[in-house]
Amino acid sequence: MASADSRRMGNGGSVGGAFQLYLDSLRQELRQRDPTLLSVVVALVAVLLTLVFWKFIRSRRSSQRAVLVGLFDSGKTLLFVRLLTGLYRDTQTSITDSSAVYRVNNNRGTSLTLIDLPGHESLRLQFLERFKASASAIVFVVDSAAFQREVKDVAEFLYQVLLDSIGLKNTPSFLIACNKQGTIMFSGNNS
Template sequence: MASAESRRMGNGGSVGGAFQPYLDSLRQELQQRDPTLLSIVVALVAVLLTLVFWKFIRSRRSSQRAVLLVGLCDSGKTLLFVRLLTGLYRDTQTSITDSSALYRVNNTRGASLTLIDLPGHESLRLQFLERFKASARAVVFVVDSAAFQREVKDVAEFLYQVLIDSMSLKNTPSFLIACNKQDITMAKSAKLIQQQLEKELSMNFQRIILNSLSVSRSPFL
């Protein structure tokens, strides 16, 4: 029974691993005295470590209460921000700073999130993403479906940066690509946008690999 409990604790993650030497020492000492007492102590320690680990994860997750709206300029982020908060349609303009407000979640009693609209200007967007990414529970990447064909490379490049930054976080946020302005006649469909972005992201990845190989080989050429 003692070995089964020890294996269970070993699978519990890094918290259990840090205490493993102490647990081994305690197990040996108790085993010499009373095997039954050993089983009880190991079970109690396993429960305690599980509670500590759960509380640690919960506290980290609770600090991520923001939903980030990101995208290029004129993609419709700010209008989406206003519609989510007020349900109204209002004229908006390009901003050089962020906007934030508390958003009440209807289907969860008392729950709220911070909705943050980040500027989409090329010289500002990565700077603001860096500032707020650690607090992000979710990221909504807004695409202008009507202007997508001429902006596809810029959209893919920024999307790649956002994805890389998001995956570097310990608690990776949820991710949604919102194909906006679908009511406009010349808008590209969500399916076509998905296919084009997948193609561009693949090409971006290949370029990065080739550039890294070129840099690593340059001293030998």
């Protein structure tokens, strides 16, 4: 038996031959039906399968999604375009969702998918319903210039987003972004 093993070592190379020798030794031990060794092998296989399964599940979750939500004309689409291109562009009212991969400027090469949802009252809840389960972050965009006029609508929509049952199970990160800070607001009193 030793000569057969040494022939395998010589023909198969040092690493492959050593592995084959180890497998042959393991097979021989298993034939002897040692319950201790058998339980160790089963435990090792279970741990390896668990690690492979965990790696698979984790890789599926690793796609980070940030969803931009807010009222109509709060500046979600402009924020979306500025994050992706760094440029100011004229935008139009969205009637459907937009998504793109955003690469974070760090040395890890992190990226996430930005999703811009329409803010029109008749559309925003149905789009939020579609994307809320997969959101790892929610950015609630508020128009600072029109906040006093829209405070009731902003509060109602924010309440719906925060207390959503699936959102609470998913526990996404949450950010309230106050947009249009540079807009000059005029009051009715010109004294």
